[in-house]
Amino acid sequence: MSRSVRLVPAVAALLVLAVTGTACDSGARGAPGGSGAGDPYFPKAGNGGYDIGHYSLALDYTPAGRRLTGTAVITARATRDLSAFHLDLSGLRVDSVRVEGEKARWSRSGQELTVRPRAGLSKGETFLVTVRYSGTPRTLTDPDGSREGWLPTADGALALGEPVGSMTWFPGNHHPSDKATYDISVTVPKGLQAVSVGEQTDMSTKNGRTTYRWQAAQPMASYLATVAIGRFDITRTTGPHGLPVVTAVDPGQAEASAEVLAKIPEILDWAEYNFGPYPFSSAGAIVDRPRDAGYALETQTRPFFPGPPDVSTLVHELVHQWYGDSVGPASWRDMWLNEGFATYAEWLYDEDNGGPTAQETFTSLYEEGPDDIWAFPPARPSGAAHISDSPVYQRGAMVLHKIRRTVGDDTFYDIVQGWAAAHRHGTADTADFVRYVERKAPGKDFRTIWKDWLYGDGKPAHA
Known part of the structure; x- marks a missing residue:
C-alpha cells in the first residue's frame, strides 16, 4: 500500500443476524475449528482448523442494481479433526452450502459463517466446500475513515481487501497467513470489462453478458485479490524475460497515466537486479478514477491506483510484489x-x-x-x-x-x-x-x- 495516501484500517464492527441453513444430520466427529486465526490486531479474521489451497469464484454483477451473485468452490485441507468450521463472510445472503457435494448445516453470526458437515472431517482430509450467495456487497468504513470491501464506482465496482474487505465479496479464510491459488470469473453486462489478478484465460459473451476469466497460479493472500469492473483501456506489453504486463486504465486517466506506466518494465528490471527474480507470472497495474478509492494497494500482480501514480508510488507498489505479496x-x-x-x-x-x-x-x-x-x-x-x-x-x-x-x-x-x-x-x-x-x-x-x-x-x- 502506498504510505502517502492512506492509513490501513482496522476492521469495522459488523453484526449480522444469525441465520440457520438447511438442517442435516449432525453427529460429526472432532470439534469445531476456531472462529479466528488469533491475529493480535484482528482476532476474528481468518479461522482455525483448516488450510485453503484453492478458490474458484464465479461472480455475476449488475452495477445498475448493485447486485452480486456468487458461487465459491473452496478446496481445503483439515489440520485437525473437525465437526464444524468457520468461513469469513460479511453481509450478503447465503443461499446454500455443500461439503463434498452434500448439503451442510450452516449458521451466521457477525462475519462468521459456521458450516457443519453431515459427517465430520478427519485431520489431513482434503474437502470441497461450495457456497452459493447473493445480495448487495458491502463497503466497510474503517476506524481511520478509509473505505474497503466492495466499492461502487461511476461505471462499475472495485474490490479492495486490506485488511479484511475481501470477506464482503467472497467467503473464505481471510487472514494473510492462509494463501491459496485462485480462479476468478466475473460476468458483467456487455460493454463493461472485468479485470482481476494473474492472467486472463478466457472471455465469452452470451445473452448480452460477458464473462471474463482470470487465474492466479501462485499463492495469494485473500486481501490481495481484486476485481475492477468498468470501462478500461487495456494494454498488453512485456517486461523482463518476456513477462506479460497488463495495464487497465480508466479512459479518463489514460493520457495522464501513459508516461509513468510505461516505466513498469524498467522498474521491474531494476527491482530484479536488487531483490531477485520477480515472483509471479504476470505484472501490470489498474488505474481507476481518483474518487473511486483513497489509496493505492499492492493487489497481487496488478497493483491498484486511484488516478495516475507518481513514480515513487509505482515503485512502492511494484516492490510489494516481492515484500508483502510473495x-x-x-x-x-x-x-x-x-x-x-x-x-x-x-x-x-x-x-x-x-x-x-x-x-x-x-x-x-x-x-x-x-x-x-x-x-x-x-x-x-x-x-x-x-x-x-x-x-x-x-x-x-x-x-x-x-x-x-x-x-x-x-x-x-x-x-x-x-x-x-x-x-x-x-x-x-x-x-x-x-x-x-x-x-x-x-x-x-x-x-x-x-x-x-x-x-x-x-x-x-x-x-
Whole structure:
C-alpha cells in the first residue's frame, strides 16, 4: 500500500443476524475449528482448523442494481479433526452450502459463517466446500475513515481487501497467513470489462453478458485479490524475460497515466537486479478514477491506483510484489515487513536515479521528520487502526538502512534477496527476519538496532 495516501484500517464492527441453513444430520466427529486465526490486531479474521489451497469464484454483477451473485468452490485441507468450521463472510445472503457435494448445516453470526458437515472431517482430509450467495456487497468504513470491501464506482465496482474487505465479496479464510491459488470469473453486462489478478484465460459473451476469466497460479493472500469492473483501456506489453504486463486504465486517466506506466518494465528490471527474480507470472497495474478509492494497494500482480501514480508510488507498489505479496506477513503485527521494505525501495530507486541517497533521506527524516515517525516502534503498532501509520513505513525503512550501514552493501543485498527467496510465496514474522539477518551476518552486533529502532519507544538517541 502506498504510505502517502492512506492509513490501513482496522476492521469495522459488523453484526449480522444469525441465520440457520438447511438442517442435516449432525453427529460429526472432532470439534469445531476456531472462529479466528488469533491475529493480535484482528482476532476474528481468518479461522482455525483448516488450510485453503484453492478458490474458484464465479461472480455475476449488475452495477445498475448493485447486485452480486456468487458461487465459491473452496478446496481445503483439515489440520485437525473437525465437526464444524468457520468461513469469513460479511453481509450478503447465503443461499446454500455443500461439503463434498452434500448439503451442510450452516449458521451466521457477525462475519462468521459456521458450516457443519453431515459427517465430520478427519485431520489431513482434503474437502470441497461450495457456497452459493447473493445480495448487495458491502463497503466497510474503517476506524481511520478509509473505505474497503466492495466499492461502487461511476461505471462499475472495485474490490479492495486490506485488511479484511475481501470477506464482503467472497467467503473464505481471510487472514494473510492462509494463501491459496485462485480462479476468478466475473460476468458483467456487455460493454463493461472485468479485470482481476494473474492472467486472463478466457472471455465469452452470451445473452448480452460477458464473462471474463482470470487465474492466479501462485499463492495469494485473500486481501490481495481484486476485481475492477468498468470501462478500461487495456494494454498488453512485456517486461523482463518476456513477462506479460497488463495495464487497465480508466479512459479518463489514460493520457495522464501513459508516461509513468510505461516505466513498469524498467522498474521491474531494476527491482530484479536488487531483490531477485520477480515472483509471479504476470505484472501490470489498474488505474481507476481518483474518487473511486483513497489509496493505492499492492493487489497481487496488478497493483491498484486511484488516478495516475507518481513514480515513487509505482515503485512502492511494484516492490510489494516481492515484500508483502510473495513474502507475506504472518500477522498484521508484521506490517513493517511489507511497508518498510517497499518504502526503502523508494529510497533506493531515488539513489540509483539521480535523487537523494538513502543516507540523505535517512538523515533528513531523523533530523527534520515529523514527530509521528516516533509514535511507536515499527514492530509494535499501537493498535489495529495504526498498522499503516508513519512508523511502520518510514521508521521501518530506517531499520533496513541501519542494517545496511552495519553489514555493508554486499551483505545487505544478500540479505534482502535471500529473504525474498527463502520465504517466496510464504509468510514470515518479525522474529523470523531478526533470526535471518543475524544468521546472514555472523559477528555483527544488531542489538542496538533491534532494541532502539525496531522495538524501542520514542526517537533513538543516536542516528
